[in-house]
Amino acid sequence: MLTRHSPSTGSGSPDIWGFYEEDTGSIQYLVADPQTRKGVLIDVVQNFDPAEARTSFESADEIVEFAEREKIEIVRILDTHPHADHLMASAYLRKRLSVPNAIGRKVLEIADLWRDLYHLPDAFKPASDFDDLFEDGANFEIGDLQARVILSPGHTLGSITYVIGDAAFVHDTLMYPDMGSSRADFPGGDAGMLWESIQTILSLPPETRLFVGHDYGTDEREEIQWEATVAEHRRDNSHLRDGITKDEFVRTRNERDETLSLPDRMLHALQINLRAGKLPPAEADGHVYLKIPVNRL
Known part of the structure; x- marks a missing residue:
């Protein structure tokens, strides 16, 4: 698994490792306080083969083993939103490491939306499957590091950003500057909200x-990238650099989204991720089944 280290820049700044999950193009993060060696995991993937509907935890296990080698104690499992393109490993890591897991409080509204789409009126209990449902502006600590939560809707109605020292984990709002921004056409998404969320992110200090x-x-850049500063995005981001208006962004984003197919894991993923990555309960025959809505999206 491609791994890259972004070292701490000084007091109050985290050490960060990104781990690239090739099947879904996802970046998973280990964030640690260099002084206390306390750390968190962000958006870790549960591996999934959609052709065989088979799950496994190779990626999560590899990252945990990396943290153990680095002598980093994981104290929280964090997700930024209920992902549509990969399954989350939150429940697995919560059990393996005996630490709390968290996501944004608006996951409760996302669960309401998907109960209707799946016609599963009694499914999904995020308040039980996640230990913390963060409000906008919530604060917590990772060792001596200070962390806060910013509500960042647009990609989903409940996406959140984690600001930890001089770093921010902006999930599916921005892409790398030459790729612009993330789609906003999933149920509950909105390009106008995404613009406003990104403006809040880009108001962070330029060196963030x-x-x-x-x-x-x-086509021009084969190397996978996932880190850039606020200043670099404001200067270079193809969808949102300084000088581009909200109307221009919304038009560009909506036109782009109309050309995109749904992720091949989406209808599998939401009914698992709204359970923090747990599979649905086994049925009478002892096996687990997923429910796929037909002609709903």
């Missing part, structure tokens, strides 16, 4: 390191 949720490379 921004870490995105996905990269796929480009």
Whole structure:
């Protein structure tokens, strides 16, 4: 698994490792306080083969083993939103490491939306499957590091950003500058809200390191990238650099989204991720089944 280290820049600044999950183009993060060696995991993937509907935890185990080698004690499992393109490993890591897991409080509204789409009126209990449901502006500590939560809707209605020292984990809002921004056409998404969320992110100090949720490379850039500063995004981001208006962005984003197919894991993923990565309960025959809505999206 491609791994890259972004070292601490000084007091109050985290050490960060990104781990690239090639099947879904996802970046998973280990964030640690260099002084206390306390750390968190952000947006770790549960591996999934959609052709065989088979799950496994190779990626999560590899990252945990990396943290153990680095002598980093994981104290929280964090997710930025209920992902549509990969399964989350939150429940697995919560059990393996005996630490709390968290996501944004608006996951409760996302669960309401998907109960209707799946016609599963009694499914999904995020308040039980996550230990913390963060409000906008919530604060917590990672060792001596200070962390806060920014509500960042647009990609989903409940996406959140984690600002930890001089770093921000901006999930599926921004892409690497040459790729612009993330789609906003999933149920509950909105390009106008995404613009406003990104403006809040880009109002952070210029030297803030921004870490995105996905990269796929480009025709001009084969190397996978996931880190750029606020200043670099304001100067170079193809969708949002300084001088581009909200109307221009919304038009560009909506036109782009109309050309995109749904992720091949989406209808599998939401009914698992709204359970923090747990599979649905086994049925009478002892096996687990997923429910796929037909002609709903």
